[in-house]
Amino acid sequence: MHTEREEQWRVELSALRAHDLWRELQVLQPVPKRGPPTFVGAQGELLLSFASNDYLGLSAEPALRDAAIAEIQQSGVGAGAAPLLGGERPAHATLADALARWLGVEAVLLFGSGYLANLGVISTLVGRGDRVYADRLNHASLVDGVRLSGARLHRYRHGDMTHLAQWLERGGRGQAWIITDGVFSMDGDIAPLPELATLAQQYGAGIILDEAHAFGVLGTEGQGTAAHWNMDIHGVDVIMGTLGKAFGVYGAFVAGSQDVVDLLRNRARSFIYHTALPSALTAAALVALDLLRHGDARRERLTRHRQHLRAQVPDAPWLASETPIQGLLLGDARRALTVSAQLRRAGLYCPAVRPPTVPADSARLRITLSAAHRHDDIELLATALREIL
Ligand SMILES: Cc1ncc(COP(=O)(O)O)c(C=O)c1O
Structure with a gap:
């Protein structure tokens, strides 16, 4: 039965x-x-x-492996606690600082994964009464972040700036946000970031950019989509990067202004209520960052x-x-x-x-x-x- x-x-x-x-x-x-x-x-x-x-090809690099092993010998395998409750180690802070310097942003916050980072960023920064304009081929984690935020979601045809402009023109209540992958995970094409930035400025929208497949691959020192288009990275409000792809490790980070990072550290539930990354991974990611910059x-x-x-x-x-x-x-x-x-x-x-x-x-x-x-x-x-x- x-x-x-x-x-x-x-x-x-x-x-x-x-x-x-x-x-x-x-x-x-x-x-x-x-x-x-x-x-x-x-x-x-x-x-x-x-x-x-x-x-x-960094995942099998001996230098990453050695850094992870050395950190395990120093700090053990698991962080054992949430970042705000004793799980933060020197290796976390060192990596966050190095990532911020690499991108030329004020601050970086580490997350357990890109999925968690996207949920945290969007549900914290985007309010229930806001409007989100998202490329139809955005990654599922971005879509889920918008769902969690409760904001209205308008999906524009993939890469179609005219369609996006039409949506923005209609306007509405609340803040406007444009959310996009930098490199689209299943098609591999690159978002037209300069045009997105122009539209964002014209309509007073914020931009959240997911660089999961762009960091390490595009631009000078692998700095991603903005660098690919020779654009000032500060034209983008918040950038998410994962450590699990070109970095060859695991984990993720969010880069932006000090205010954005302060807000996420205090409000993002997927940050506050997760166990900190094993510091061995952040030690390996620090080595990966160096190889990636000079890659x-x-x-x-x-x-x-x-x-x-x-x-x-x-x-x-x-x-x-x-x-x-x-x-x-x-x-x-x-x-x-x-x-x-x-x-x-x-x-x-x-x-x-x-x-x-x-x-x-x-x-x-x-x-x-x-x-x-x-x-x-x-x-x-x-x-x-x-x-x-
Ligand atoms: C565009 C994009 N964003 C976010 C993620 C999630 O990143 P992570 O694997 O670190 O959770 C992925 C990876 O699957 C992705 O392709």
Whole structure:
């Protein structure tokens, strides 16, 4: 006898399977000595991954590992408490200061993850009576932050400044906020930040920018989208960056004015009520920051990989992107799963991304490149794609 509740779960699970939207964890074991992007899969097969956001290949850097181990020996593994209740260590403060100096902002606050940071920033700064204008392809954590804030959400067509201007023109009560990814996580294209800043100024709106996929990848010293467009970073009110992607570690931070950071430290519930990051991660992130700032050679390698891949498979249904996120638009979920499985048989790990992560009928392969890839790795991928597509 199943309860009604259990019956409902089963119906929901069978619907996921029937629509090719079922998800499973894939266990990947890095190969000793070689490390990522080479892994051993669950069936013992050797897999070259094109799925990681470790764009600069820092996650396996010995210098990061050594810094983390040294900090663990000094301070232990877990922070043991919330940041405001005894969980803050010198390594946290050192990292926050270094991040603020790197970006030239007044202050930085560390968060447990980018997801928590986005929830905290938006629910603290955006009020219930405010208006939020958000790109339709913004990351789920930004959407969830707006939901939590209770503000009215207006989603403009992806990258469409005319549509955004129309929304802003209509006006309304409360403060206006423009919220956008810097680099869009599933398409890989770059937000038109100068135009967003002009509109923000024209209509008195604030800007919240999510640099999860931009920091380390774009601009001088990897300073992100504003640097990419040669724009003053102070044209943006609040910037979120994660330590889990190009930094190769885990955690996140918010950069802005001293007032913004003071407000978040005092009001952001996802900051106040979370256990502080393990300080070993912040020690590793400090080393990562140095490598990332001086990472021009890695960024150039990434550009060469991208250009080579596109040149080798010119006729594939690529999404337009100048970043290491290279999407192959395949449409329906079944087709994306099939191509992903064919690649896997060729020793290449490149998962299908399906709704609701991407809009309906836009299932795709999200291929991500890393400076840790070798030229031969890109060749292997290009050959397999030519054969399969
Ligand atoms: C655009 C964007 N924002 C925020 C996040 C969340 O960051 P984190 O993985 O640190 O929670 C991600 C990562 O998944 C992302 O792609």
